[in-house]
Amino acid sequence: MLPKVNFVDETEIRPPYVHRKRRAGEQILYFIRHGEMHLLEDGKPLILKPGDVCLLDKDRTHEGTKATTCNYYYVHFMHGEMELVDAKEEEVARQQFERRRKAMVKEPCEPYGSYDESKIWLPKYWHIKKVTDQIHIDELIKQAIAEDYSTFENHKILCACRIQEALIEIARCFATAERERTAGGFPESYYKVQKIQEWLNASYAADISGERLEEEFDGNFDYMNRIFKRVTGQTIFQYLTAVRMEHAKRLIAQTTMHTGVIGQEVGYPDEYYFSKVFKRNVGMSPRAYADSLSKNKS
Incomplete structure (x- = not known):
């Protein structure tokens, strides 16, 4: 809303x-x-x-x-759905917020149906520490101002979209700071894990190796893998595989691409190997998965 x-x-x-x-x-x-x-x-x-x-x-x-x-x-x-949390409810709200952030850290893609359940947890008063985050929010509000003064159609809707983006960015910054505060003394490591996740989500189709990650993040892969698992409960390559499988399932569900092409799109040039990884992680082959979707639709 x-x-x-x-x-x-x-x-x-x-x-x-x-x-x-x-x-x-x-x-x-x-x-x-x-x-x-x-x-x-x-x-x-x-x-x-x-x-x-x-x-x-x-x-x-x-x-x-x-x-x-x-x-x-x-x-x-x-905002018709904005509620103020009072002092008595604050700890309960923080626990709900913590559970959701932990779940989001571990999941490579938010399910489509989760839109109706999504909540934005906003701090009433808070300092945004990172300059890059301040610049991003600053730019979003500038865009909202420009749309508010625009004379083009639907400019108020676009203005509201920019403010919604700014609120979500504030909420994300707050969520990260809260996780860092409770992360057991490794806030910088937690921030690096987030950056690795963002990069994997964007570059999942590339040829990714430990050496490539060391180049991208200027660090030792074994160390990055340890802190990644400490935060998410998964190794880097377990998370990467989960991301690739989610995208593969979407392509199977939404397109008529051949299995080999889908494999290439999500980072597996070898069709046989892609089918093997898919079956191991999803529980059935890509063809069987496509058939199961067809049966559910009929």
Whole structure:
């Protein structure tokens, strides 16, 4: 469900301006670029600095407490499915969030039917540490502003899509930081595992070896494989095989490609070897898998 974006823009406040006391009646997202913003929301003080994101609740009163210079993006929006988690529910929410992130780390592809079950876990107030993540979110909000000012058809829908992307990116950054915090003292290793997963998801059809991975990630393969298994429960090549099998199953289900061509598309030039790997991992040959799909449709 897309947010309904009422206002999105960049602005800068300077002394003596201070945010007036108000209850907005809509969610407000602040993303601080430069300077500081001092707020009070229902009696709780907030000091926002560069790289900080903050979601103000539609039903809570907020006001400025100090005149400062601050450059920031603001997004005023409504989302019918956005719920605020209170303090009593926070630990339960964190556990649900942790289980979902662990599951996502281990699965190469999210099932198509999971759209209806997907949730975006957003922090109310959080600092985005990595500059590359800040730049990405900055660019998404810039695109949203451009669409909001556009005169072309469906520009408000595209604006809402960009804000939804920004919210998902914030949620992903938050998820990664939470996993790093609970990862038992190897946050940098966890980040490297994510990068390896992203690369495998994009390059699964290539000829991938331990030597190739060492070149791509400037590290020892045995070490990378150990930390990869510690985080995901799988070795690098077990994960790569799972990715390839998911894509192979999709091609079997959605195309009329010959088995040998499908094998080449997912990284197995040898048709016989592809069929062998497929049967070992899926439980049946590619042809049998295609027949089972036909029977289910009829």
